[in-house]
Amino acid sequence: MTSDRRASWLKGVLDLLVLASLTAGENYGYEIAKDLAESGLGQIKGGTLYPVLNRLEEAGLVTAEFRATERGPGRRYYRLTDLGRQTLAEQGGLWLGFEESVRAVLARGHVETPQPAGSHEGKLR
Template identity: 55%
Template sequence: MSDTARWPSPWVRAALDLAVLASLTEGPLHGYAIGQTLAAHGFGLLKGGSLYPVLGRLEEAGSVEAAWVEGSGGPGRREYHLTSAGRDRLDRELASWRDLGATLTTMGTRAVRNG
């Protein structure tokens, strides 16, 4: 896990909602575990002030749902899971990101050939 992001911070901010949704595809996670998953995938260590507003927006939009889970031997915590609307949003937005990447690659390739 890295303290620093693999990509520039504006890119990480732009992709954060989508990355949080993607982190939940394997099952429910609490906020800290979402942050650790994102860090392990190159998003750097996120501060709670970055992550929890995203989770709030995603919950308000119906893309994730949260439930309070009692801790075994420790404090309870909110656990987030992807809703079917969230899965649909993830699929749509991933397709858009792929399209953007392909467009940028095409544009860059042309610039190299013409440069």
């Protein structure tokens, strides 16, 4: 398997990442995508992000409000609901447990992990 699997991994966790990106406050789609890209997740296109936002809104995990702007098109601002915060806490905890299990299995295979600059760790913990 030589193909890059990150896109399929991202698909499985994007809902949680979008919810997490809204914990600091309301935001609109372009800025959410920019925040996720700056976190090292790569470019997330509108055709991927907006269906996620719509699904989260339909599930009651976020609310959306359209606001006109003085310049350019209006924007839909998304805000996390109490149910969204609760879901993020529950599902985020489950994801972190899963991630820990994946790390443990990969560590048995002596898989190296990229480290931030200046880090001296080489293997998965």
